[in-house]
Amino acid sequence: MTAHQALDEAAIRRRIDQVVQAIRAMDLEGVQVAYAPDVVSFDVQPPLRHPGAEAKRRSWSEVFAAYRPPLGYEVRDLTVTVGGEVAFAHSLNRLSGRLKRGGNGGFWVRATYCFRKIGGDWLVVHDHVSVPLDVRSGRARLDLEP
Amino acid sequence: MTAHQALDEAAIRRRIDQVVQAIRAMDLEGVQVAYAPDVVSFDVQPPLRHPGAEAKRRSWSEVFAAYRPPLGYEVRDLTVTVGGEVAFAHSLNRLSGRLKRGGNGGFWVRATYCFRKIGGDWLVVHDHVSVPLDVRSGRARLDLEP
Numbered sequence: 323m324t325a326h327q328a329l330d331e332a333a334i335r336r337r338i339d340q341v342v343q344a345i346r347a348m349d350l351e352g353v354q355v356a357y358a359p360d361v362v363s364f365d366v367q368p369p370l371r372h373p374g375a376e377a378k379r380r381s382w383s384e385v386f387a388a389y390r391p392p393l394g395y396e397v398r399d400l401t402v403t404v405g406g407e408v409a410f411a412h413s414l415n416r417l418s419g420r421l422k423r424g425g426n427g428g429f430w431v432r433a434t435y436c437f438r439k440i441g442g443d444w445l446v447v448h449d450h451v452s453v454p455l456d457v458r459s460g461r462a463r464l465d466l467e468p
Numbered sequence: 469m470t471a472h473q474a475l476d477e478a479a480i481r482r483r484i485d486q487v488v489q490a491i492r493a494m495d496l497e498g499v500q501v502a503y504a505p506d507v508v509s510f511d512v513q514p515p516l517r518h519p520g521a522e523a524k525r526r527s528w529s530e531v532f533a534a535y536r537p538p539l540g541y542e543v544r545d546l547t548v549t550v551g552g553e554v555a556f557a558h559s560l561n562r563l564s565g566r567l568k569r570g571g572n573g574g575f576w577v578r579a580t581y582c583f584r585k586i587g588g589d590w591l592v593v594h595d596h597v598s599v600p601l602d603v604r605s606g607r608a609r610l611d612l613e614p
Contacts, residue, residue: 362547362558364578368600370560370612371545371578399517401508403584403593408551410582412508412594414516432510432517434580434596436556438549447549448558450580452598454514455608462601462608466516 330404334411334437334444338400345395345417348386354379358438358445366431366451385417389427394418398468407439414468415451429453429464476550480557480583480590484546491541491563494532500525504584504591512577512597531563535573540564543579544614553585560614561597575599575610 323331337356344352354375363372365381372381386393400413412435418428436448454463469477483502490498500521509518511527518527532539546559558581564574582594600609 364558364580364596364598366601367603368609368612370576370600370614401594403554403582405554405584406552408549408554408556410554410556410594412510412582412596430516432596432598434510434582434594436549436558436580436582438551448547448556448580450510450558450578450596450598452510452578452596453601454516455512455599455610457513460608460610462606463514464601464606466514468516 327404330409330439330444331402334402334404334409335400337437337444338397338411338413338435342395342397345382346393348389348391348393350379350383350386353382356446358440358447361446362448364448364450364452366453388421388423389419390422392419394428409437409439409444411435411437430466430468473550476555476585476590477548480548480550480555481546483583483590484543484557484559484581488541488543491528492539494535494537494539496525496529496532499528502592504586504593507592508594510594510596510598512599534567534569535565536568538565540574555583555585555590557581557583576612576614 341356357375357378359375365372396416398414402411415433416430421427431451434450435446437444438447487502503521503524505521511518542562544560548557561579562576567573577597580596583590584593
């Protein structure tokens, strides 16, 4: 790894850490700064494909509306790969907290983030967040642990 | 985009096309050449994280064992982003065919591929393939169309 790549990797890890802090604080603006305007998200919930930063804003505001503060957000096994102006990262993440409608919510997801360096800033141009599928039952597996 | 990036993008599109042809032909070796030995896959089925090319081989051989030939594999909305020795791509994919146990199988998935150029060859070092989750019912959404 070159010194330049090490600096870029550190910048991307800071970026992800900022998003995690913003999620825990339920700070929609703080989350939103990470996304490029034309981000394409393969998000946890339907549809298959969510185009545009406005769709991410709606998804996060629905999550924040469903929970009482504080929100927990854990990131495990974060791996970052950088090359020039393009990078990607993946991790296992768990959002957790008390639902407003009662009970505790939260499960582990797989998260992949794809970045471009735009105007000197690393922005998410694509992300993919999901849970595995049990093909036989058609149910999503929300009970898995890393 | 530079001329170099255009060549790299063309090479990655060829790579994905080779994998698609190999899937349709149920050619396990043809699929397998796309993966780096230390690929980390967030695959359709559990567990959360599948480390290593051998895990991809097991997943694909299970798929190939479940269907009668020929297998259909459609790729839509393929987007490729290249930077130096790192690239990523995403698309909506649909595998389809006649199941050996009877009936037709197949549904649309979201696919993200993350590449590194290793020894002059673009290899998948991370992939993420999933269907969306209906959070209220806990069911996976296998009925979605692009």
